[in-house]
Amino acid sequence: MSKPILYSAWTSSCSSRVRIALALKKIDYEYHTVDIKTEEEMREFAMTNPAKKIPILKINGLVLTESLAIIEYLDEVYPDPPLLPKDAGERAHARAIAFHIASNIQPLQNKAIIHKLNEKVPGYGAEVMDQRRHLPWLRSPGRASEDVLWEYCVGDQITIADLNLPSIVYNATDKYNVDITPYPLICKINKTLSEIPEFQASEPARQPDAPKKI
Numbered sequence: 001m002s003k004p005i006l007y008s009a010w011t012s013s014c015s016s017r018v019r020i021a022l023a024l025k026k027i028d029y030e031y032h033t034v035d036i037k038t039e040e041e042m043r044e045f046a047m048t049n050p051a052k053k054i055p056i057l058k059i060n061g062l063v064l065t066e067s068l069a070i071i072e073y074l075d076e077v078y079p080d081p082p083l084l085p086k087d088a089g090e091r092a093h094a095r096a097i098a099f100h101i102a103s104n105i106q107p108l109q110n111k112a113i114i115h116k117l118n119e120k121v122p123g124y125g126a127e128v129m130d131q132r133r134h135l136p137w138l139r140s141p142g143r144a145s146e147d148v149l150w151e152y153c154v155g156d157q158i159t160i161a162d163l164n165l166p167s168i169v170y171n172a173t174d175k176y177n178v179d180i181t182p183y184p185l186i187c188k189i190n191k192t193l194s195e196i197p198e199f200q201a202s203e204p205a206r207q208p209d210a211p212k213k214i
């Protein structure tokens, strides 16, 4: 069976979730940078994923899309280490944090969407990027994320929830200049994760397509 191929980009938060899962599960893969410059490349890319989004993982003869679906596939086929808690309640909780970040926070930080909305409603993009509007997105609807995160996001085991946290903190702080100090628990867990080699290897600056430091 050929090596899995991950279609990724160094800045892509959705791809970084999958990079962490592959690293934790010690799956060797080829990194394929998606850099659409020509019509032909765009057509080829659209054939691989009609949604024209990354990540895409080619593995075991399959073409997988949607970061959380990819992570769950990897967890089923390569169960060690598990990324979902054994307890059904904790499992629902880990998924809730992951879904919240992937469905409610990341889409609103997606530059392509911001630019599109900006074309229709002038000034919308700037308004969305305003940090006052980003801060509530670091919280869960109804319940503050701060209340529900423990040692890791859920209990004392790395779960699918943790795979989603670093990139959203990176987006908030590095891309949108959000001050996250009012969220000490998120800061603490993010620091814990940043010291784990598999999380470090998946950081944007360490990807092969990241700009080289001079």
Ligand SMILES: N[C@@H](CCC(=O)N[C@@H](CS)C(=O)NCC(=O)O)C(=O)O
Pocket: 011, 012, 013, 014, 015, 052, 053, 054, 055, 065, 066, 067, 068, 102, 110, 112, 113
């Ligand atoms: N829900 C999808 C979102 C994928 C997504 O938005 N990917 C971004 C990069 S993080 C992308 O491909 N953006 C290009 C675009 O929107 O044109 C997932 O979790 O995989």
